[in-house]
Amino acid sequence: MFGYYLDLALRSLKRHKVLTLLMVLSLALGIGACITTTTVLRLLSGDPLPQKSGQLFYPQVDPNAKEGYIAGQTEPPATMTYVDAMFLLHAHRAKRQAAVALTSGKIAPQRANERPFYSDGVQTTADFFGLFDAPFEYGSGWTAADDEGGSQVIVIAGFLNQKLFGGANSVGKTIRMNDHDFRIVGVLKPWSPQPRFYALDLGGHDYGGDGDAMFLPLKTAMDLKMGPQDIECYNAVTDVDNLAAAPCMWLGVWAELPDQAAVADYRTFLANYAKQQVAQGRFSRDETALLDLMGWLRDQQVVPDDVRLQAGLAYGFLLICVLNTVGLLLAKCLRRSREIGVRRALGATRGAIFGQFMVEAGIVGLVGGVLGLCFAELGLFGIRHQPAEYASLAHLDLSMFLFTFVVAVMASLVAGLLPAWRACAVAPAPQLKAS
Amino acid sequence: MKLHPMISALRRHKAGVVLIALQIALTLAIVCNAVFIIGHRVERVNRATGLQEQDLYLVSQQWVGAPTGDDADSIQKMDAMQREDLAALRAMPDVASVTPTNSLPLLNQSWNGAMSLNADAKLLDGNARTTYYFGDENFVHTLGLHLIAGRDFNAGDVTNKGFRNTSEPAVVIVTKALADKLFPKGDAVGKIVYLDGSGTPSTIIGEVERLQVPSTGSWAGSFAWNATIEPVRLNGNSSSYAVRAKPGRLLAAMKATTPLLYKVNPLRVLDDDSVKSFADIRSDAYRADVGMAALMGVICVILLGVTAAGIVGLTSFWVGQRHRQIGVRRALGARKVDILRYFQMENLLIAGIGAVIGVALAIGLNLLLMQHYAMDRMPVLYVLVGVVLVLLLGQGAVFNPARRASNVPPVVATRAA
Numbered sequence: 001m002f003g004y005y006l007d008l009a010l011r012s013l014k015r016h017k018v019l020t021l022l023m024v025l026s027l028a029l030g031i032g033a034c035i036t037t038t039t040v041l042r043l044l045s046g047d048p049l050p051q052k053s054g055q056l057f058y059p060q061v062d063p064n065a066k067e068g069y070i071a072g073q074t075e076p077p078a079t080m081t082y083v084d085a086m087f088l089l090h091a092h093r094a095k096r097q098a099a100v101a102l103t104s105g106k107i108a109p110q111r112a113n114e115r116p117f118y119s120d121g122v123q124t125t126a127d128f129f130g131l132f133d134a135p136f137e138y139g140s141g142w143t144a145a146d147d148e149g150g151s152q153v154i155v156i157a158g159f160l161n162q163k164l165f166g167g168a169n170s171v172g173k174t175i176r177m178n179d180h181d182f183r184i185v186g187v188l189k190p191w192s193p194q195p196r197f198y199a200l201d202l203g204g205h206d207y208g209g210d211g212d213a214m215f216l217p218l219k220t221a222m223d224l225k226m227g228p229q230d231i232e233c234y235n236a237v238t239d240v241d242n243l244a245a246a247p248c249m250w251l252g253v254w255a256e257l258p259d260q261a262a263v264a265d266y267r268t269f270l271a272n273y274a275k276q277q278v279a280q281g282r283f284s285r286d287e288t289a290l291l292d293l294m295g296w297l298r299d300q301q302v303v304p305d306d307v308r309l310q311a312g313l314a315y316g317f318l319l320i321c322v323l324n325t326v327g328l329l330l331a332k333c334l335r336r337s338r339e340i341g342v343r344r345a346l347g348a349t350r351g352a353i354f355g356q357f358m359v360e361a362g363i364v365g366l367v368g369g370v371l372g373l374c375f376a377e378l379g380l381f382g383i384r385h386q387p388a389e390y391a392s393l394a395h396l397d398l399s400m401f402l403f404t405f406v407v408a409v410m411a412s413l414v415a416g417l418l419p420a421w422r423a424c425a426v427a428p429a430p431q432l433k434a435s
Numbered sequence: 436m437k438l439h440p441m442i443s444a445l446r447r448h449k450a451g452v453v454l455i456a457l458q459i460a461l462t463l464a465i466v467c468n469a470v471f472i473i474g475h476r477v478e479r480v481n482r483a484t485g486l487q488e489q490d491l492y493l494v495s496q497q498w499v500g501a502p503t504g505d506d507a508d509s510i511q512k513m514d515a516m517q518r519e520d521l522a523a524l525r526a527m528p529d530v531a532s533v534t535p536t537n538s539l540p541l542l543n544q545s546w547n548g549a550m551s552l553n554a555d556a557k558l559l560d561g562n563a564r565t566t567y568y569f570g571d572e573n574f575v576h577t578l579g580l581h582l583i584a585g586r587d588f589n590a591g592d593v594t595n596k597g598f599r600n601t602s603e604p605a606v607v608i609v610t611k612a613l614a615d616k617l618f619p620k621g622d623a624v625g626k627i628v629y630l631d632g633s634g635t636p637s638t639i640i641g642e643v644e645r646l647q648v649p650s651t652g653s654w655a656g657s658f659a660w661n662a663t664i665e666p667v668r669l670n671g672n673s674s675s676y677a678v679r680a681k682p683g684r685l686l687a688a689m690k691a692t693t694p695l696l697y698k699v700n701p702l703r704v705l706d707d708d709s710v711k712s713f714a715d716i717r718s719d720a721y722r723a724d725v726g727m728a729a730l731m732g733v734i735c736v737i738l739l740g741v742t743a744a745g746i747v748g749l750t751s752f753w754v755g756q757r758h759r760q761i762g763v764r765r766a767l768g769a770r771k772v773d774i775l776r777y778f779q780m781e782n783l784l785i786a787g788i789g790a791v792i793g794v795a796l797a798i799g800l801n802l803l804l805m806q807h808y809a810m811d812r813m814p815v816l817y818v819l820v821g822v823v824l825v826l827l828l829g830q831g832a833v834f835n836p837a838r839r840a841s842n843v844p845p846v847v848a849t850r851a852a
Binding site for chain 1: 450451454455457458461462464465469472497499500503505599601631632633704705706722723726727730731734737738741742744745748749751752753755756804807808809
């Protein structure tokens, strides 16, 4: 039976070539737009550390002045002062914790007659690598003792190791950065979580790139006056150099909390700390927050507005394309009332007519899907040549590939419903009489 | 022409009418909002920075092995290196003038603060937020700013200080927007202000017409034209210079810059972005906006095309379906133009219904966007233009099928169906 419907559908589609082309093309454009934007949206709202994101939490406290504070509404700022960050770290209330700031440094080349260059880096504390499962190619991270002592040690990314040492094991060697010597203790394998969640609000880019080139102890960076990328001060500053005591926020703190109980404990601990600071007069707001990684990404609206807007637009576009297809299919089926009448009179059931028209719609959907896939590839190609940070990441994966066909066939079947239902409701007698 | 027979005819094609009307309504809603977004972006991209952007470029570099201390000796050494660079750049044959600067409009690297009429004001109290530019006596004319009151800096005003030094200058030049905010009477020149909660007074000696802040982000939108220029060379282990090339000599000057600076002092870092024309700074700053506007434009055009094609398709079928009726009408004396008018009126009616629904949808969509994205209220004009556009689109799309209908000969009526 299906084969016969297929034959009928193909004949009918061939008879009205322009119309068929119109339906397929409009459906394909709608699907292409949807798949392109959904791919980008999924890419940007993805989980940067799927195996661990549920256990990573981002504590926030609020040292700002009382003015403008509305209890329960004002969210605490995104970064922390050195004093607060160090208190949290030293309290050891989480399995692992790290404070993070971004920096950049100029690295002297190993070989003569090459010019020095800038690299992006992270100032952080010893647990950073274990906390975020950063994989080591050679060596390991530094120790808590290095943190305390401000040792001039450094962990470099694989690509920097490639550039400086041709990829050889460089642990124990020295590199010169910002006119200081650093001993390499570890070399990372390629590691570039997308988005770069640990650096949101610290003044860097959120997406793209090969990851940060170097990682060095926070205290060392402060001793060498390597300022962080972004500082926000809530009081007049007398001594910007002394970031340890300045009324300025510039650190992000991350805590690994393996279970619900640990999260609840930490939450209480954080709230108590804020209350205690208020009591001591250092804080005037006792608002705190402890979001998990994905919650933090949502809170920071890491997905650009433009991308969400484009996705919305694309779905609106698909809706119009589907409506268009409904209209055209409907017109077509009404014109074929006579043919339907004949088929009904010859014994075809309503179900058979319905099936026949749905098959026809399905074919339009399938062809539209294939063509839509081409449009989506074209769209993604266009996006890869955009200047956006995430541009190079825009690729169609298998699940999106399958999703395309699901959307295409669903869209066309929905579009086919009304016309098919109208077709099977055609009464045979009047049609036959008229001819 | 009477509408009654038309309406009763349309009643027999309810589904088709509803579909076309709905499609027109959705198209109107989306196109209106998309065009509004495009308009918004275009306006943003086209706003003037206040600079004479032609022939202007920026050099940013960092020294290797420069002194890093904040002691007077290190600062003077770094200042000497900076002055050496400035002298070399000024001596270039293709260069008209040079100023040190910390940033430029659209560069998205900024130093922001607040200006107050009172000493020791709290930092966040100052309602006159401002960005700071640091330059020397050549800043105003190198950037091509319009001085509208007071005087420009002279060499005697210019001082130098370390990057981390928070002391405030004796004199400043401000933009008109900032001056008017603090001194609504328009008599800012000669007045005393305090920068960033400082206790040291600074005197406003001049006013420039317009100078945009470096940041194009929405967070800086509330003070986009509030800028303060300080006659200070900032000394750090990096420096930037704004250079105005002689007319038409921009490329030549830019090309000669990197080798020249390496010749002055080879111990420095200059990368591909270190010598950048202002045109490139502008296009980098607004690339995302231009891209979004272009995408919206393309989607609008395709959308209108799809809708028009839908109308053509459905109307063609109606014409085919009513072939005989048209013949009968023609046989009974209807002129060709009557048939044409009939289909045009019919389309106008459907598109009109669609437009009414579409206006409601467009406004609803705009409200939704205002809620979820930082979007302004759409002026009614956009909706009205949108309505006219979809009505014209409908008429354009229906014309061909309607003309074919009007060409149906009366003799059809006599043939068996």
